[in-house]
Amino acid sequence: MKYDQIAKEILEALGGKDNISAAAHCATRLRLVLNDESKINQEALDKMDDVKGTFSTGGQFQIILGSGTVNKVYQELTKLTGLQEMSTKDVKDAGAKKLNPIQRLVKLLSDIFVPIIPAIVAGGLLMGINNVLTAKDLFIEGRSLIDAYPEIADLAALINTFANAAFVFLPILIGFSATQRFGGNPYLGATLGMLMVHPDLLNGWGYGSALANGEIPVWSIFGFEIEKVGYQGTVLPVLAASFILAKTEQFLRKYIPSALDNLLTPLLTIFITGILTFTAVGPITRSAGNLLTDGLVWLYDTTGLIGGALFGLVYAPIVITGMHHSFIAVETQLLAEFAKTGGSFIFPVAAMSNVAQGAATLAVFMIINDKKIKGIASAAGISALLGITEPSMFGVNLKLRYPFIGAITGAAVSAAFITIFKVKAVALGAAGLPGIISIRPDSIAPYVIGMVISFIVAFVTTIILAKRAAKKEQAAEKAS
Structure with missing residues (x-):
């Protein structure tokens, strides 16, 4: 060559x-x-x-x-x-x-969350295994596996502990990654994350009930009261706090003499950022994060199949812009608040879209005569079914256009279907055929049916559109 x-x-x-x-x-x-x-x-x-x-x-x-x-x-x-x-x-x-400002924001979120995805995926998949062991009616009517085999109860408890670790201490992971991205010392970022989940604080997941009962512990300092509340499983508070920490550190390093830099800069950075986190930044961003999560869950629960269809329809176009990376932050919050949200609805929709892209590409492989596109389509179609859609979308579907239309049609129909059954994921992973291991046990059956629907609709629609495109070309040739 x-x-x-x-x-x-x-x-x-x-x-x-x-x-x-x-x-x-x-x-x-x-x-x-x-x-x-x-x-x-x-x-x-x-x-x-x-x-x-x-x-x-x-x-x-x-x-x-x-x-x-x-x-x-x-x-x-x-x-x-x-x-x-x-x-x-x-x-x-x-x-x-x-990049424009929106694209820069998406890239920023991607740079922060992509490095910590392995930890979230590992925790989520372990959570899925725990759910398989503890879910009733999954294998035995009216009973779970640990009900039938009590000797594995402690194994399930051990797996559950392993699964929760990444979400309980999520602020540490985000603090390290975000502070590094913002230009600060990542170890100070991790320390800030530890501070936000310190065991002396009220557990963040118990904040709602403690607020309702008026039992929130406080620090009383010179007449000012600061709530002693942790930020387990949160995203926005630690992102904002990490930004403040990085900028505070950079500011202090400019003015503190080098002889005192290693002594005073870390001390003042953590103290100042910690005070701001617990007095203002944390409470405000906690409320904002809860509103965002509750809003998304409400939208998903109330719009039904119409909302699911619209999300499935636009998911692939969103991938083209790269803005799908911003979903990682939202999914992390949904998974971290599993008890309230029941998991992530974004991952199943992404899987439906990816399967549809793969099906449309394989339809092209079946009907097209162009050897080059045929060669690309065979490998790209399988790759998309496994969760990697770039070769499929950019190498085949967008180039020919009609397969892309077929794919987003299949994604819309299948996303509407899984929305009816409230299919949700307990982990991030490969959004495609292998994604079944990330799905909540009670959602596995409709998830599988949804993938079948996605494949069939996208495949058939692409073939119909291909024949229509061929007829138009033939008519144009005759007219010329």
């Missing part, structure tokens, strides 16, 4: 070396920051056999080449452009400068 020729053709299609300001690559894709994306010759890129797909997101234009090829082409591209080799983080930062 002539990698230098591939790189040259790509460079020409991108508008020349002067149009590329930053370049890197991951396992399968070139990640480029372009000065002007309007100069891209998309038709030329689409005709290249080695280009498996392209898409623009987060200020980056990405070209899918595949593993084993992308690194060789990247080397040739750097020779042609004279650019120094860069990391994906460097390109990500360069691309972020081109």
Whole structure:
């Protein structure tokens, strides 16, 4: 394979070396920051056999080449452009400068929550295992597994403890990640998180009942009363507090002499931020977070299948913009408040959308004659069914348009169906066929049926639309 020729053709299609300001690559894709994306010759890129797909997101234009090829082409591209080799983080930062305020906010949330997803996923899946062991009527009528086999009761209790850890101490994880993202010392962020869930405080989950009974403990300092309430399972309070901590630390480091910096800066940073957290920031953002969560749950519970259908319809378009990353913060809150919310309704809808994208792509594979698109569709369709939709959406469905319409139709119908049965997840995971292990036990059956509906509707709709598109093309050819 002539990698230098591939790189040259790509460079020409991108508008020349002067149009590329930053370049890197991951396992399968070139990640480029372009000065002007309007100069891209998309038709030329689409005709290249080695280009498996392209898409623009987060200020980056990405070209899918595949593993084993992308690194060789990247080397040739750097020779042609004279650019120094860069990391994906460097390109990500360069691309972020081109984003609008909303896109920057989404990227900020993504940068904070993506690193802690493994911990949340692990805790959620363990919660799912505990639910399987303790749910009545799942395997035995009127009984749970621990009712039938008492010897595994302690195993279920142990798993439940492991599962709750990430959510009970969620502010520590978020405090570390958020403070690091805001430019502060992440270990001070973790310390702030520990302070917010300290065992001397009233447990955050008992705040509602304590407020109703007038039993909230307080610190009484010089006549001022500060509520001694923890922030277990919260998101907004620790995000706001971490921002204040990072900015306070940065401010203090500018004015405190270097000889005293290591002594006074951490002390004052934690003390000042802690006071602000418990007097103002925490109570205000706790209320805001509760309103947001309650509002979403109310919307889901009251709008029924219409709301579910609308969410399913727009989910894939939201993914195109990258704004779906902001859902991570909402889902984390929903899962952390499981006793109140019953889990996340966003994850099942995302799974319906992903399965629909995969079904539409596989429908294209079945009916299209173009060998290049057929080759991409086979792998991309399976990938989407497993929860990774970028190759499917950007490599096939959006390019042909009618499969994307078929996919969002399937997502809307299936999302409406699962909304009727209040399907919810107890964990984050692969939003697709493997997502069944993340679903609440009493929701597994409708979840599976929903995936079947999603696949069939998207597949059939795509074939119908493909035939209609073919007839239009034939009529246009005859007319010309």
